[in-house]
Amino acid sequence: xxxxxxxxxxxALPFLGKFKLNYLLKPLKKEYPFLKNSDSSSLQxxxxxxxxxxxxxxxxxxxxxxKPRFHSRKYLKKSxxxxxxxxxxxxxxxxxxxxxxxxKYYLSLQVEISEPEKYSxxxxxxxxxxxxxxxxxxxxxxxxxxxxxxxxxxxxxxCQRKYARRRHLAKLLVLQDRNKKVLCPRSLESFTNWQKAxxxxxxxxxxxxxxxxxxxxKLTTHLVxxxxxxxxxDLKTKNLQKNHHLAKSIxxxxxxxxxxxxxxxCEWYGKKLIAVDPxxxxxxxxxxxxxxxxxxxxxxxxxxxxxxxxxxxxxxAAVNILHKATPTGQGLTMVTS
Numbered sequence: 001x002x003x004x005x006x007x008x009x010x011x012a013l014p015f016l017g018k019f020k021l022n023y024l025l026k027p028l029k030k031e032y033p034f035l036k037n038s039d040s041s042s043l044q045x046x047x048x049x050x051x052x053x054x055x056x057x058x059x060x061x062x063x064x065x066x067k068p069r070f071h072s073r074k075y076l077k078k079s080x081x082x083x084x085x086x087x088x089x090x091x092x093x094x095x096x097x098x099x100x101x102x103x104k105y106y107l108s109l110q111v112e113i114s115e116p117e118k119y120s121x122x123x124x125x126x127x128x129x130x131x132x133x134x135x136x137x138x139x140x141x142x143x144x145x146x147x148x149x150x151x152x153x154x155x156x157x158x159c160q161r162k163y164a165r166r167r168h169l170a171k172l173l174v175l176q177d178r179n180k181k182v183l184c185p186r187s188l189e190s191f192t193n194w195q196k197a198x199x200x201x202x203x204x205x206x207x208x209x210x211x212x213x214x215x216x217x218k219l220t221t222h223l224v225x226x227x228x229x230x231x232x233x234d235l236k237t238k239n240l241q242k243n244h245h246l247a248k249s250i251x252x253x254x255x256x257x258x259x260x261x262x263x264x265x266c267e268w269y270g271k272k273l274i275a276v277d278p279x280x281x282x283x284x285x286x287x288x289x290x291x292x293x294x295x296x297x298x299x300x301x302x303x304x305x306x307x308x309x310x311x312x313x314x315x316x317a318a319v320n321i322l323h324k325a326t327p328t329g330q331g332l333t334m335v336t337s
Contacts (some may be wrong), residue, residue, distance in 0.1 A: 003054065007067070015054070021047040039097040041083035074189070118270035125229035127322025129281070129314050130255050136219065137314035139322045147215045147254070152208035159201035166194035212254060220261040224271050230262060231325030233278035276324040285309060286319035 006013040022044055029035045035043065053068040071077075080096060086107075087095040094102045127139035135146040170191035177185035189195075223230060235255060259275075266273040283291050290306040295313070303310045 003050065003068070007054075016051075018044075018047045018051040021051065037098060039082060039084050041097075042080060045081045045083065116268045119225055121228050121270075122226060124227045125231070125322065125325075126223075126227045127231040127318040127320070127325065128223075128233075129318040129321060130233065130235070130258065131314055134314065135254075135258065136223070137318050139315065139318040141312075141315055143314070144219055147212045149208040149212060152204045152211075156201050156204040156208070159197055159204060163194055163197035163201050166191070166197050170194050213257070216254060216258055216261055220258065220265055223262065224265045224269050227271070229272045229274065229325070230266065231274045231276060231322050232259060232262065233281065233321060234275040235259075235278060274325040276321055278321070281317040281320040281324070282313060284320055285311065286316045286323065 003016070006015060025035070025040065025043055025047075050068065056065050057067050080099070082097070084097045086097075088107075089095055089101070092103055094105050094107065096102060129137045131137055131146075133146065134143040136144040138144075167188075170188055170193075173191070174186055174188055262273055265271075280291060282295065283293060285292065285304040285307060287309045288304060288307040290304055292302070292305055295302060300313050301311065302313065
């Protein structure tokens with residue numbers, strides 16, 4: 001509130017940085033005793049975040065970054081950021097200064113690490129075509145399936161229906177209290193059943209996301225170890241997801257995350273990633289180069305009308321991707337090494 005007031009009267013009142021804001025913590029603790037319940041380092045972190053958000057607002061020339069706002073009272077984010085010593089006791093408890101022991105938590109640490117060691121060169125190169133049923137189809141014929149999240153999606157849907165039903169009933173009861181003008185009307189937050197259903201839904205969604213990420217980490221690390229040069233399609237995933245028939249399958253396959261992991265792991269371990277233009281990779285015969293035209297998605301195998309070579313659609317595309325990534329190939333768009 002004070003920073004908003006200074007912003008409105010910027011000529012009369014100067015802007016305060018994080019160090020000057022930290023000097024105000026002591027008188028604020030006397031005025032608001034509840035601030036003493038948290039350690040001082042966490043309050044200093046809040047001052048840093050507040051100062052940085054104002055700087056971002058002032059320096060923005062695009063008009064996309066808005067003025068800092070108050071946190072929402074309705075949707076609380078139970079998080080803690082501090083600089084003090086945090087201890088992990090036993091297998092399940094975290095001890096935070098002043099707040100004491102916390103049983104359920106997610107802990108994020110920022111540490112300095114040494115650069116990863118480079119993988120030994122294998123002399124191999126490969127082209128990769130991404131798909132829906134099979135996430136990665138390699139030019140040498142190997143196929144790696146997409147992560148199967150059916151079980152978690154089914155559980156999340158059940159919890160979603162329960163959550164929506166309970167939230168709707170809670171809203172009706174809140175409206176009844178308002179209409180009847182009871183002395184102590186109930187709020188939506190006072191109904192714990194729909195909050196439990198929401199947590200159950202979020203739990204299964206988080207499990208699916210974590211297992212998918214773990215699967216992608218293992219797959220991308222294996223590929224980077226095996227091959228020195230990896231060629232992939234330069235796909236615009238956002239545009240592809242506009243197709244409502246394939247959007248969910250593409251999101252579940254996580255093509256974008258797969259590419260991002262390959263990019264930084266190739267950079268870490270001294271390998272090369274090349275993204276090529278995907279145009280005509282499914283139409284051209286990888287043996288003779290004849291373009292046989294567009295084919296419906298349901299056709300997974302086809303025979304070249306010129307050289308009579310029988311192709312697996314995805315493997316043929318992966319081979320064409322590798323051909324495009326060669327130094328003499330066309331359509332090169334990005335090289336990361």
